[in-house]
Amino acid sequence: MIASSTASNIPLLLVLAISIVIGLLMVIVFRYTSDQKAIGRAKDKLKAHLLAVRLFQDQLPVVMRAYGRILHGTGSYLRLACTPFLIAILPITFLIVQLDRYFGWVPLQPAQAFLVEARVEDPAALNQASLQLPPELSSSAPAVHDPKDKEVVWRVVADRIGLFDIHIAAGGQTVSKQVVVALGLARISPLRLRRNFWERMFTSGEPALADNSPVQSIAINYPPRVIGFAWMEWNWIVLFFVVSLIAGFIFKSVLGIHV
């Protein structure tokens, strides 16, 4: 029971640990890639203009000028924060995309039915599309064709744990897609795509389908992972964002870094 509880908390603990480490790293990156003095000055000036609104509240022109300076100061601050932001954004984005493979979705369980959706380029190819399954997987319902969306959907169930390849034949070609059936954390790619590098970067963990493939995409409906924390259910990315932000703000105070 205890072991089961600990196992179910592993994603939460990992997300918390990664968030805190990333929060610290981000603050350090911010420290060394930003003009700390200029950021400090910009923030001080912003605070001064805010105080001016309060101190000179009966002098309408002064208050209006202070509002203008607040907007201008905010722009200056964002400009100063832009460099570290741009420097950090690429590795962080890459890291999060990779982590999303593990934390974003829950693997399929044995005996759990799931859907396989294939989208084709030519609606005429829908009728020829067929699903070829390994022996551990079986189809539990006839295929459903949706010409309007150019999609065909199969309902499938797995007998046991494992990594399996399913094949879809259409237009004289066969393409494959990985299916993960597991109990713990596993690397999951819910989608396999054709072309479009950036879209694949963000949403797919598998090689691209061939450019001349009649199949545009194959998707598996893995259940999204929900993490319970602080009496709430969180998407891991939201939790990561909040915790890393809090950790960052704590570390920046401890390390005396202007953020």
Place this chain on the structure above:
Amino acid sequence: MKLPSYRPKQSGLSLVLLLVIALVLLFPLRGEAYAGPGAGFAVLSSFWTIFVAFLYSFYALITWPIRHLLRMFRRRKAYGKAQVKRVVIVGFDGMDPELANRFMGEGKLPNLAKLRDHGTFRPLRTTFPAISPVAWSTFQTGVNPGKHNIYDFLARDLKNYLPYLSSAQISEPKRHLHIGKYSLPLGKSEVKGLRRGTPFWHWLGKAGVFCSVIRVPVTFPPERFPGVLLSGMCVPDLKGSQGTFCFCTTRVSSDKFREGGVRIPIERNGAGFHSYIPGPENPLGTGRELRAEFKLRADIKRAQARIEIDSETFAIKVGEYSDWVPVKFKAGMGFTARGICRFYLKEISPEVEVYVTPVNIDPGHPDLPISHPVTYSIYLAKLFGPYATLGLAEDTWALNEEVLDDQAFLAQCYGNHEDRERMFFDALEKTPQGLCACVFDTTDRVQHMFWRYLDKDHPAVRDVPQDQKPRVIEDLYDRMDTLIGRVMQQIDDQALLLVISDHGFKPFNRCMNLNAWLHQNGYLVLKDGKSESGDWFEDVDWSRTRAYTMGLNGLYLNIQGREREGIVEAGAKAEALKEELRSKLDGLVDPASGRVGITGMFDCDALYAGPYVDNAPDLIVGYGEGFRASWDSVMGKVTSAIFEDNLKAWSGDHCVDPRLVPGVLFSNRKIAIEKPAIVDVAPTVMKLFGLELPSYFDGKPWAVAGTGGK
């Protein structure tokens, strides 16, 4: 059920970045994390500001009608009858009318000359005595010292003949919690202002006239009024003194500074050095002084040092000041005193010497209130960075003690002055209607310390040929003229500009120890066997003493029933003694120079009227030109010599016969009065804003042209 599916889109790095930023800004759900916490910091920090501004704007908007009505109701008295839209008062502490006239005559000071030609230039009668805290108190309250209670920097305690600061008293919290060796203060230190009377900006504020008041002397502790105020002269340093510098040195010396500073050893520590800055006494009652340790690493090749204090590390070159550095004095149990100071690297080889300014109250985190509202000093610190808050921030003692040289002192003065100019011009911008008053004290400090170069016979620089003496004071007046030029550019015809000073200046060549004269003439008696006395009348026999002096111009009788060991009977006998002293001292000649050392002895009963006359000296000593009380005399020391040469850098002064040192009055408008006085400023400004004058005012309003004045 909707599955993740492919949607053909345009690609490109910039598009993705824009998309990510847009997601962060617009949809704080899943996309924001792709930007990471870095973006979160930026967005939260900046948008928090906008959010607060928005909230405040919303509050301001919904309360606007009510506040507008209230303001109209309050202002109907002021602006309804106001003859000017704005009054701008620029105070130059110690600007001398004779010098100003001389420089204008030489074709210098074009802006002041313009005021003279198209407006007004007159000598401005000062107070008795002509000392800044006295004169500026009269300026702000419109009354004589008998009504505002300030007669000098120092006042005497009748119980023990010891001095205390006349303008403010800082006392420990009344209640403490005793835990072991600690005594935890329950509450904050109490700061009590001793100046009485009501500054005229309080009247203006109550009537709805907005006032910005910057560094007018004797405004510490700051009082509540509807406006903003930054305190000036009399604000203490973190030690509670009026400025104690610290001179850290590897040179071994047992000499102590006479006044205003402490010598701290620098110890070698391997390849580096370490020392400390002395701070305030531990508030936890351990009786020990708090210290802020610092480390120093010398780089002789580059003639610079790297200093590490708290979490700050910075480098300074020989002959340079650091920026303002925050320092913390940790007392334990979470008690920390915060201050700011600047370091000046005097020497790096063969010895290491570092001068540290007095530790100023940090304006961004003030341990004591130095402004009203408290946020005003914080606002200025956020806007312009840290600045000197000490009342007497220009370290005249350090120059007097030759810890700083002329250049280092001037750099300090003008550094502070530039900060104050920034504050003043900000206040001018923030006060489009109402009163904007600022006092600059650079004029006073620089004239005190550099008059020796203006006076061809000054004993402190007898060896320097006249043509090699730097033109420090000419440069000072020139800078002030430039400042006035900038002010004139920023005001319109509806504004009245007053440029005033509290007193003028004279050379200070000869020191006079009046306590020594009183001793030698039998009025002050020392304990048996003593021929001199240490500081604060240490060896004075009060049971046989009839008169003594303390401070710069006050002479006191030892009155029975008033002073603790008074022996002079009040009434006729006291009057007779006063008359005797007046007749003997008035016209007293310095035998060495043959010049008159005292040109007037003024009876305070005739000078002052008001509820606080009992605290006044009995006589005010009016020293002649070139003379002043010696530092020893000021500090209650009795020496054998009465007169001696002044060899210090402090070479100009104004604590003389007030008739000799009027201040200046310049204005952009004609003012029809022959002998204006500083006491007239408050009633004049109040009248210009259409306010009724309180009946107790001693000053009379001037007739100002273009404002209904004839």
